[in-house]
Amino acid sequence: xxxxxxxxxxxxxxxxxxxxxxxxxxxxxxxxxxxxxxxxxxxxxxxxxxxxxxxxxxxxxxxxxxxxxxxxxxxxxxxxxxxxxxxxxxxxxxxxxxxxxxxxxxxxxxxxxxxxxxxxxxxxxxxxxxxxxxxxxxxxxxxxxxxxxxxxxxxxxxxxxxxxxxxxxxxxxxxxxxxxxxxxxxxxxxxxxxxxxxxxxxxxxxxxxxxxxxxxxxxxxxxxxxxxxxxxxxxxxxxxxxx
Amino acid sequence: xxxxxxxxxxxxxxxxxxxxxxxxxxxxxxxxxxxxxxxxxxxxxxxxxxxxxxxxxxxxxxxxxxxxxxxxxxxxxxxxxxxxxxxxxxxxxxxxxxxxxxxxxxxxxxxxxxxxxxxxxxxxxxxxxxxxxxxxxxxxxxxxxxxxxxxxxxxxxxxxxxxxxxxxxxxxxxxxxxxxxxxxxxxxxxxxxxxxxxxxxxxxxxxxxxxxxxxxxxxxxxxxxxxxxxxxxxxxxxxxxxx
DNA sequence: CGGGTAATTGACCCGGGTCAACAGCAGTGG
DNA sequence: CCACTGCTGTTGACCCGGGTCAATTACCCG
Numbered sequence: 107x108x109x110x111x112x113x114x115x116x117x118x119x120x121x122x123x124x125x126x127x128x129x130x131x132x133x134x135x136x137x138x139x140x141x142x143x144x145x146x147x148x149x150x151x152x153x154x155x156x157x158x159x160x161x162x163x164x165x166x167x168x169x170x171x172x173x174x175x176x177x178x179x180x181x182x183x184x185x186x187x188x189x190x191x192x193x194x195x196x197x198x199x200x201x202x203x204x205x206x207x208x209x210x211x212x213x214x215x216x217x218x219x220x221x222x223x224x225x226x227x228x229x230x231x232x233x234x235x236x237x238x239x240x241x242x243x244x245x246x247x248x249x250x251x252x253x254x255x256x257x258x259x260x261x262x263x264x265x266x267x268x269x270x271x272x273x274x275x276x277x278x279x280x281x282x283x284x285x286x287x288x289x290x291x292x293x294x295x296x297x298x299x300x301x302x303x304x305x306x307x308x309x310x311x312x313x314x315x316x317x318x319x320x321x322x323x324x325x326x327x328x329x330x331x332x333x334x335x336x337x338x339x340x341x342x343x344x345x346x347x348x349x
Numbered sequence: 350x351x352x353x354x355x356x357x358x359x360x361x362x363x364x365x366x367x368x369x370x371x372x373x374x375x376x377x378x379x380x381x382x383x384x385x386x387x388x389x390x391x392x393x394x395x396x397x398x399x400x401x402x403x404x405x406x407x408x409x410x411x412x413x414x415x416x417x418x419x420x421x422x423x424x425x426x427x428x429x430x431x432x433x434x435x436x437x438x439x440x441x442x443x444x445x446x447x448x449x450x451x452x453x454x455x456x457x458x459x460x461x462x463x464x465x466x467x468x469x470x471x472x473x474x475x476x477x478x479x480x481x482x483x484x485x486x487x488x489x490x491x492x493x494x495x496x497x498x499x500x501x502x503x504x505x506x507x508x509x510x511x512x513x514x515x516x517x518x519x520x521x522x523x524x525x526x527x528x529x530x531x532x533x534x535x536x537x538x539x540x541x542x543x544x545x546x547x548x549x550x551x552x553x554x555x556x557x558x559x560x561x562x563x564x565x566x567x568x569x570x571x572x573x574x575x576x577x578x579x580x581x582x583x584x585x586x587x588x589x590x591x592x
Numbered sequence: 593c594g595g596g597t598a599a600t601t602g603a604c605c606c607g608g609g610t611c612a613a614c615a616g617c618a619g620t621g622g
Numbered sequence: 623c624c625a626c627t628g629c630t631g632t633t634g635a636c637c638c639g640g641g642t643c644a645a646t647t648a649c650c651c652g
Contacts (some may be wrong), residue, residue: 190475
């Protein structure tokens with residue numbers, strides 16, 4: 107399978123060749139290129155299409171009136187930006203690119219078509235929606251209860267497993283285009299403290315991080331520090347169980 | 350309208366009498382009573398039905414292996430517990446009652462029926478789903494960026510406006526069955542600090558809180574402290590705009 | 593009146609924020 | 623080829639918001 111979205115949806119349901127074809131078609135109609143560090147959508151915009159990240163990293167974020175910024179979630183290749191957003195009046199948050207992005211834009215008709223043609227895909231899309239929400243819940247726990255060290259470790263665990271699911275890891279390594287400032291905004295700490303936390307994780311022999319490349323030197327230990335429980339990602343468990 | 354769910358969904362679409370009837374029927378088939386401080390669903394359970402809170406308060410929560418607990422969101426009358434959860438293999442979090450609950454349980458068929466019979470309701474359900482996710486995102490910002498005082502103020506603002514939408518406020522007052530420990534677990538602080546934060550808000554003349562009743566003495570000021578932006582609740586804006 | 597939960601207080605401490613300077617490095621233009 | 627600029631990462635000194643621990647005081651209910 108060459109299409110990232112298809113690859114991702116396969117975590118949630120066994121797709122047939124027909125399904126894969128449908129997805130490839132749909133994500134091929136309208137695609138857009140976005141340069142690094144630009145806004146894809148801005149808070150207040152009227153959402154018109156559903157977007158799919160085909161390549162590159164992006165973040166959802168929200169800003170407080172006084173300038174504080176929180177990264178709300180990280181969008182990786184294969185990720186959808188809100189199934190059915192166009193039902194909402196206005197965007198309540200922004201999406202910004204981290205690296206160069208290739209994104210597909212799907213109109214309402216295209217999605218309706220997919221759901222009519224393939225119940226399997228429809229199901230997979232629903233699941234991806236449910237999982238995205240589950241991830242958001244886990245972020246709530248992360249920010250609410252974990253210490254800085256634990257939060258950072260948790261973020262790395264999540265990203266690693268999500269990337270792995272779309273074939274973007276090599277053994278224990280993956281790209282990490284997020285700067286320390288990005289990491290700090292995702293984990294609710296200052297950039298200075300993010301720096302110190304990373305040094306701490308390095309010193310403990312858990313990770314290596316240099317030139318935008320993350321190496322997880324001791325995954326089990328990292329998982330342990332983060333109290334990471336993979337369940338919330340619901341990767342590859344669903345199709346076996348429900349019908 | 351006497352049905353809370355119908356009342357809630359009216360924020361998202363103009364329901365006809367037919368729609369209201371459908372909702373009332375569906376939420377009347379199977380109902381359950383839950384005593385205060387019990388688990389409704391537990392992490393690890395296989396979700397079988399979609400639940401609707403008809404009366405009482407509940408919370409979603411997650412626990413870390415070492416006992417730390419984070420309340421992930423608050424469920425008020427009219428709230429749904431995850432449209433289509435039964436697609437997921439296992440619950441990744443728990444739901445616990447705060448006060449005595451009356452909940453309706455809807456099977457897959459009932460929901461399918463609703464969506465087939467009424468596109469308006471289907472749309473409203475989707476919107477409620479999108480809004481729930483938006484709330485979760487705002488909680489991420491709350492926990493990640495705001496100070497204790499701001500977080501607590503924000504929580505009160507959110508609850509007040511959500512309760513207002515289902516007719517559960519009287520001018521500037523509403524019930525507040527959450528204990529200080531609950532509030533602390535929702536805002537990611539210790540119970541001791543929650544206590545001090547509440548005293549601070551009281552001393553500033555923003556709120557009164559006693560015998561499970563919250564009075565907002567200065568809503569504008571509270572909104573200001575919380576940097577509360579109502580937009581993310583998407584209350585009563587959508588139906589006018591899209592089609 | 594007794595027992596249990598929820599709220600409150602005080603003393604002390606620490607994780608993480610703040611401020612400010614500085615270093616490394618890539619890209620740009622002269 | 624080098625000076626200049628701007629971003630990212632690093633470091634140190636200091637401080638404060640909020641955590642910890644432990645005791646006490648309401649309450650509520652049977």
